[in-house]
Amino acid sequence: MSAADAVPYHPPRLATVGQVDLCHDAFGSPDAPAMLLIMGLGCQLVHWPEDFCRQLAAEGFQVVRFDNRDAGRSTHLPGRRYTLDDMADDAVGLLDALGVDSAHIVGASLGGMIAQAMAIRHPRRVRSLASLMSTxxxxxxxxxxLRVLRHALARPPRDEEEAIERRVRIFSVVGSTGFDQDLDELRRVSALASERDPDARDGRRRQHRAVRAAPDRTEALHLLTVPTVVIHGTEDPMCHPSGGHATADAIPGARLELITGMGHDLPPGARPRLIRAITDNARRAAAR
Known part of the structure; x- marks a missing residue:
């Protein structure tokens, strides 16, 4: 049995944060330094691959993943408007609920935007920052x-099977070209996500509205002092690599890790490099 296989798992539970309940689970020892994973638009905690989380935890972290508001089993807010700052405050509130003073923050896509907002608004709560496939x-x-947008504007699926196959088609467009995709895993997680949140489309629209309303963070990012790694795939059609370059240029001392052939996903073949970049950055923060 590998070290990752031996990592303890703490099943999902709810934490009340202001007016929302956030569903979260965790891998690793509660005594280890916390690492908070923040997922992207319309995605859920299950979209962080379990094997990826276990390998991060095996490096000596308590890895916490959660459903953002309006996703998964966290509170949905029909008719409400909110901002990326509100979502960043949710994540800080989750740290409060867990009794965590500060954590290593890892955000992907929209999650990267939320992670950046956390570091801007609550710098003392962020030990290190990893911004993945974001801007x-x-x-x-x-x-x-534009080829991604065409898929996004397609009619909604009529049933779960159609929803799963639609997600497979989307990832054939946004996913990595230089790494193999695990289609069986993609279908399994898509089915689980559909079961956890059958009405995900409405919540995704409200999250997207928050992204569109968000201001440019560049000037605020210039003021950060947190150790930062920016990770981006060279073949990302969802968020062009210029977003990663802009993020790394904006944050003083940030390291830019470009992964050749990676798209807007976390393919198994790229995970060793992703884990190394994230953990090296976290240890850089600990050493400082």
């Missing part, structure tokens, strides 16, 4: 390819 909000940076 600063600056106009023209991290653009989405």
């Amino acid at each position: 600063t909000g600056r106009r023209g940076k991290g653009r989405t390819s």
Whole structure:
């Protein structure tokens, strides 16, 4: 049995944070330094691959993943408007509920934007920052390819099977070209996500509205002092690599890790490099 296989798992539970309940689970010892994973638009905690989380935890962290508001089993807010700052405050509130003073923050896509907002608004709560496949909000940076937008505008699926196959088609467009995709795992997680949140489309729209309303974070990112790694795939059509370059340029001392052939996903073949970049950055923070 590998070290990752031996990592303890703490099943999902709810934490009340202001007016929302956030569903979260965890891998690793509660006594280890906390690492908070924040997922992207319309995604859920299950979209962080379990094997990826276990390998991070085996490096000596308590890895916590959670459903953002309006996703998964966290509170949904029909008719409500909110901002990325509200979502960043949710994540800080979750740390409060867990009794965690500060954590290593890892955000992917929309999660990267939320992680950046956390570091701007609550710098003492962020021990290190890893921004994956994300951008600063600056106009023209991290653009989405038109071929991706065509899929996003397609009619909603009529049943779970159609929803699963639609997600497979989307990832054939946004996923990595230089790494193999695990289609069986993609279908399994898509089915689980559909079961956990059958009405995900409405929540995704409200999250997208928060992204569109967010201001450019570039100037605020110039003021950060937190150790930062920016990770981006060279073949990302959902968020053009210019978003990663802009983020790394904005944050003093940030390290840019470009992964050749990676798209807007976490393919198994790229995970060793992702884990190394994230953990090296976290240890850089600990050493400092």
